[in-house]
Amino acid sequence: MKRLTILLIAICLSIMAVQAQGKKNVFHTLPIYGKYFDTPEQFHRVDTLRYGNMPKNVKNLYTNSAGMFVTFRSNTSELYARWCVTDRKVGLNLTAIANKGLDVYIKNEKGKWQYAGSKGTVKTCEETLVLENLDSKEKEFLVYLPLYDETKSLEIGIDEDASFQPLTNPFKRNIIIYGSSIVHGASASRPGMAYPAILSRRTGYNFINFGISGNARMEKEVVHMLADANPDMFILDCVPNSSPEQVTDRTSYIVTYLREKHPNTPIVMIPSVIRELSYFNQNWNKRNHLQNANWKAEYNKLIAKGIKALYYLDNSSLLGEDHEATTDGTHPNDLGFMRMVEQIEPFVLDVLKKHNIH
Amino acid sequence: MKRLTILLIAICLSIMAVQAQGKKNVFHTLPIYGKYFDTPEQFHRVDTLRYGNMPKNVKNLYTNSAGMFVTFRSNTSELYARWCVTDRKVGLNLTAIANKGLDVYIKNEKGKWQYAGSKGTVKTCEETLVLENLDSKEKEFLVYLPLYDETKSLEIGIDEDASFQPLTNPFKRNIIIYGSSIVHGASASRPGMAYPAILSRRTGYNFINFGISGNARMEKEVVHMLADANPDMFILDCVPNSSPEQVTDRTSYIVTYLREKHPNTPIVMIPSVIRELSYFNQNWNKRNHLQNANWKAEYNKLIAKGIKALYYLDNSSLLGEDHEATTDGTHPNDLGFMRMVEQIEPFVLDVLKKHNIH
Numbered sequence: 001m002k003r004l005t006i007l008l009i010a011i012c013l014s015i016m017a018v019q020a021q022g023k024k025n026v027f028h029t030l031p032i033y034g035k036y037f038d039t040p041e042q043f044h045r046v047d048t049l050r051y052g053n054m055p056k057n058v059k060n061l062y063t064n065s066a067g068m069f070v071t072f073r074s075n076t077s078e079l080y081a082r083w084c085v086t087d088r089k090v091g092l093n094l095t096a097i098a099n100k101g102l103d104v105y106i107k108n109e110k111g112k113w114q115y116a117g118s119k120g121t122v123k124t125c126e127e128t129l130v131l132e133n134l135d136s137k138e139k140e141f142l143v144y145l146p147l148y149d150e151t152k153s154l155e156i157g158i159d160e161d162a163s164f165q166p167l168t169n170p171f172k173r174n175i176i177i178y179g180s181s182i183v184h185g186a187s188a189s190r191p192g193m194a195y196p197a198i199l200s201r202r203t204g205y206n207f208i209n210f211g212i213s214g215n216a217r218m219e220k221e222v223v224h225m226l227a228d229a230n231p232d233m234f235i236l237d238c239v240p241n242s243s244p245e246q247v248t249d250r251t252s253y254i255v256t257y258l259r260e261k262h263p264n265t266p267i268v269m270i271p272s273v274i275r276e277l278s279y280f281n282q283n284w285n286k287r288n289h290l291q292n293a294n295w296k297a298e299y300n301k302l303i304a305k306g307i308k309a310l311y312y313l314d315n316s317s318l319l320g321e322d323h324e325a326t327t328d329g330t331h332p333n334d335l336g337f338m339r340m341v342e343q344i345e346p347f348v349l350d351v352l353k354k355h356n357i358h
Numbered sequence: 359m360k361r362l363t364i365l366l367i368a369i370c371l372s373i374m375a376v377q378a379q380g381k382k383n384v385f386h387t388l389p390i391y392g393k394y395f396d397t398p399e400q401f402h403r404v405d406t407l408r409y410g411n412m413p414k415n416v417k418n419l420y421t422n423s424a425g426m427f428v429t430f431r432s433n434t435s436e437l438y439a440r441w442c443v444t445d446r447k448v449g450l451n452l453t454a455i456a457n458k459g460l461d462v463y464i465k466n467e468k469g470k471w472q473y474a475g476s477k478g479t480v481k482t483c484e485e486t487l488v489l490e491n492l493d494s495k496e497k498e499f500l501v502y503l504p505l506y507d508e509t510k511s512l513e514i515g516i517d518e519d520a521s522f523q524p525l526t527n528p529f530k531r532n533i534i535i536y537g538s539s540i541v542h543g544a545s546a547s548r549p550g551m552a553y554p555a556i557l558s559r560r561t562g563y564n565f566i567n568f569g570i571s572g573n574a575r576m577e578k579e580v581v582h583m584l585a586d587a588n589p590d591m592f593i594l595d596c597v598p599n600s601s602p603e604q605v606t607d608r609t610s611y612i613v614t615y616l617r618e619k620h621p622n623t624p625i626v627m628i629p630s631v632i633r634e635l636s637y638f639n640q641n642w643n644k645r646n647h648l649q650n651a652n653w654k655a656e657y658n659k660l661i662a663k664g665i666k667a668l669y670y671l672d673n674s675s676l677l678g679e680d681h682e683a684t685t686d687g688t689h690p691n692d693l694g695f696m697r698m699v700e701q702i703e704p705f706v707l708d709v710l711k712k713h714n715i716h
Contacts, residue, residue: 089480090448090454092453092454092455092459092477092478092479092480093453093454093455093478093547094453095450095451095452095453095545095685096448096450096451097450097451097685097686101450106638108637114637114681115634115681115682115684115687116634116635116637116638116687117634117635117638117639117686117687118685118686118687119450119686120450120451120686121450122447122450131635131638131639132639132641133639133640133641133642134638134639134640135638135640187453187547189451189545189547189685189691189692190685190686190691193682193691198682276473276474276475277474277475277489279466279472279474280464280474280475280489280492280493281475281489281490281491281492282491282492282493283490283491284491323472323473324473324551324556324692324696325692326473327453327455327476327547327548327692328455328475328476328477328478328548329473329474329475329476333547333548333551333691333692333693334547334682334683334685334691334692334693334694335691335692335693335696336692338682338693
């Protein structure tokens with residue numbers, strides 16, 4: 001009887017050991033996509049030394065990993081992530097998932113990227129299980145990086161015996177969106193809900209996040225940095241933090257400079273969302289309308305001057321009509337971002353078509 | 359010249375003093391609405407001493423102020439709030455606004471509650487400006503309390519010389535929604551986006567939040583507490599955290615007990631949302647479907663037994679079809695909550711109509 005017990009315990013232990021062994025993970029680093037420039041710091045959007053004369057806040061914000069992702073194929077049953085960010089606090093209008101976390105999409109049977117899971121953190125270095133109990137088919141994965149923090153490292157963990165193959169960027173062409181916190185991703189609930197990311201998944205084009213929270217005031221140094229890129233389209237969503245006077249003073253410069261350096265590249269101008277707080281805050285009400293009126297007036301002047309391939313999305317209800325689409329009166333929630341995409345997407349696709357960009 | 363300078367300084371100082379005086383605020387406490395029971399602790403949803411035999415977690419969660427609000431009329435130009443909560447950490451899938459903060463609605467000219475602003479905090483006691491630069495018309499305000507924390511106190515600050523009148527609850531009847539974290543409000547971006555709150559604003563009925571995160575497993579002690587209420591409708595959205603076996607074992611008890619104590623009160627059964635993670639997580643896939651299959655089977659048995667005024671919302675796409683409507687694979691983002699409301703609202707209104715409840 002005693003021998004039988006010992007035998008049973010031994011069998012159990014060896015089963016557990018095999019299971020434990022089966023649960024071992026291997027971690028991989030991967031190429032980073034969703035950014036335009038090669039940078040000395042892999043997770044920075046812009047080389048802040050090369051463009052050292054940009055405003056300090058702008059430089060800091062371009063070290064955030066907004067818009068970046070990794071992509072690979074695997075038949076793993078579990079997906080782990082190990083990543084490090086800074087010790088900065090989570091913003092009051094953000095989740096820890098959007099601010100410092102990750103979300104994962106899997107290409108489904110219809111060939112669409114389908115959301116699969118996400119994890120937030122308040123640690124500087126996190127290691128966590130993100131997905132589990134996946135079936136054994138090979139799948140394509142896409143993992144978005146933190147929107148509002150500087151990512152220091154990222155490794156993806158899979159089953160030790162699983163297949164693993166890094167993939168190339170699944171999104172074609174390059175469309176740069178220069179803008180404020182709204183482009184940057186506040187207040188998406190998770191990285192994949194920032195509006196450039198939704199646009200990429202829906203259209204297959206590579207919308208690149210040049211959003212910088214509290215900024216995007218069209219400073220010349222920033223304009224010169226943007227002009228060093230050579231994308232298939234520029235989208236300018238840079239009205240929200242520019243004063244009405246700055247809109248009047250600076251719009252002509254950014255558009256004519258980009259046009260001069262890129263004679264044929266379409267430029268799309270997007271007005272500021274109407275901040276929900278502005279329906280009651282009388283100062284913001286005036287300011288918000290004046291920002292957009294000046295933006296539109298500058299557009300008209302530029303068209304009158306003969307600037308070609310310049311487009312204006314004339315829409316004052318990007319957030320819909322029910323007033324529920326922000327987190328804090330300024331920043332779209334996921335409802336707001338989806339509504340923005342539903343109106344920006346057909347406009348942008350139409351411009352691409354006009355220019356025979358496929 | 360010197361005298362003139364002194365005179366000018368004196369004038370300036372007195373103008374500044376008047377302005378400073380004009381900026382003085384008076385703070386008010388107000389009756390708390392959006393809860394059903396009178397409780398010894400004003401900001402608790404349930405008297406946890408009276409219902410002391412409920413599970414400990416359930417009792418703790420019913421101390422959270424989810425669903426509560428204050429309402430008043432004022433012509434103030436600024437709105438301040440001063441409130442205290444606990445020192446618990448913000449959840450990783452929540453903003454500090456939803457978890458520990460406030461949002462404000464104002465009745466607009468069409469008589470609808472329109473979002474006006476919100477503030478989050480990570481402090482235990484916060485005092486902050488919430489709205490400013492309001493016009494001088496008298497307005498009706500509604501301020502929602504934190505979803506996921508125990509509120510300890512709340513005062514609303516207005517201009518010293520502004521009118522101020524507490525208002526009665528603008529929502530009629532009482533509809534109790536018993537459910538999980540999803541009812542509780544995860545992952546709404548702010549308190550007013552929890553789905554019971556959206557339903558109240560849209561319909562004018564008083565939907566009362568009995569959501570308890572990670573719970574709502576239909577324990578008998580909780581059923582007895584719910585049955586002590588006498589609402590116009592019970593909505594049961596308590597499948598997400600109940601195991602398939604618990605659904606089978608406990609559904610008959612909650613429905614028959616409520617029916618026995620309230621022979622004519624309509625009871626609406628809502629299936630669990632299909633967790634987005636369950637499309638890839640094979641264990642959750644089975645579990646999620648089994649939970650709902652068992653819930654529906656229990657409904658059919660209860661109807662066969664002759665239970666009257668029992669309704670089942672037969673809907674497996676409460677979150678829509680694009681798989682984008684959660685923050686973490688389980689908890690709806692604001693896009694998901696709006697989609698849930700769009701499907702629950704007409705169903706509930708139809709049941710109310712059938713029962714001549716106006």
